[in-house]
Amino acid sequence: MKTYLFIIFSLLTTSGLKAQALALSIDSTSIVVDSTGKRYTYDSWKDFIASTRYGLKHYDTDAANKFVIYKMSEADRDQMFANLPKPTESPAFKAGQDFGYFKIQALDGFAIGPDELAGKTLVLNFWDIKDPACQEELPALNEVAERYKEDKDVVFIAIGLGAGYPMKKFVKEHPLQYHLVADGKSLAASNNVDLYPTNVIINKKGKVVFSNVGSHPAIAYWLKKSIEESKAN
Template identity: 35%
Template sequence: MKRLIFILAGLFFIRLAFAQVPGIRLTDESVVKDTSGKVLTLAERKEIMARGRYVLRVEKPGSPNSTIIIRELSEADSERRMAANTYKPQASGFFVTGRKPSSFSARDLQGNKYKLKDLEGKVVVLNFWFINCGPCRKEIPELNKIVEEYKDSSNIVFLAIALDEQDEVKSFAEKMPFNYQLIANGRYITQNYGINIYPTHAVLDKEGKVLFHTSGFGPTTGMWLRKTIEEAVR
């Protein structure tokens, strides 16, 4: 089912890519260049289009038989464009967009201390989870990809607050790496926010205000986390 959702989302995105250039007429005889100016063979063009991550534009709008420029998108660019044109996950009932959540103080598995109010000036990405939560485990590979994409940014902090005991979280992380900073024994934090649905996500801007929050793991959750982080770091 998930595979079908992504296929449909991909087809929807391809349709949107064409919609960005209304009136374009692309045939096998059309002259198509990449962004470096290289004229692509029909086979090269079809190979790019088959991957489904591209946008087209006319080099000289209004000119008949104008060259068409094709730009291939990275996977991250593709996801951001899809996020801009697909549904936004429903907000959780545990945070209020535009408001600062109450602060908390906790240490990660390495003993580093985090106080939420002291993280203002940075973008904070929060994840609330527990080990035996199936959707929580299922989303970890996607969350790890997001952390990897922003590994060179010192202005983004990823914190995953688990309900489980520290030894349990350590043991779990050895078997299934989770690249957020892991905080165990976080039940007092989730109780403070009233969280009772897992996973729950929240992204805070540099002023400490909530930009995005949702519960559960859906096909667009990762896209909207990326989109919100991008907005917050600007």
């Protein structure tokens, strides 16, 4: 995450070469205030920036370490994320390959199978409730699921490695707005998934259009982008 935070800091300053130079001054000694002049501690503004919902604007041409923190619009965030490196593709799900549908039932009773998913965009997540990287991306996954919650042609399914009871207990405290499938070790193994989290998007024609492994600060952007491309084709 430290590498990505550095990239995000540099993108949120001014622009071009000057922004890259100023990024070198963004550290624990930087002076960060909001629009009212309230100053934030390093730990406070670092957490805001790490959420990827806030940006920094340089405001003093005579000092390289003074910034104003502000809440970014969705357009601001998309522009920032578009400049980050694309997430690492999963070796188990290459773009363009046919997806092998499976039949299973989610914990909420939702039936999953070729017939139920025909003509729909499938957003699939393989995860482990004990994995910090999986936990870290939950807010981003929920952001995307919330955006499409009224769209019946986009289906979100999370394949968890844990048993049903521990998973239900976990999501009570850390909600995930996907249809949850428990005891997914064999399903993960049959799809050659051994890295977590793994996200996959399958289009209406049953083709993989996007996948990634590991956490990524721009995962919400890439999921939304891939879903929209799937819906358009």
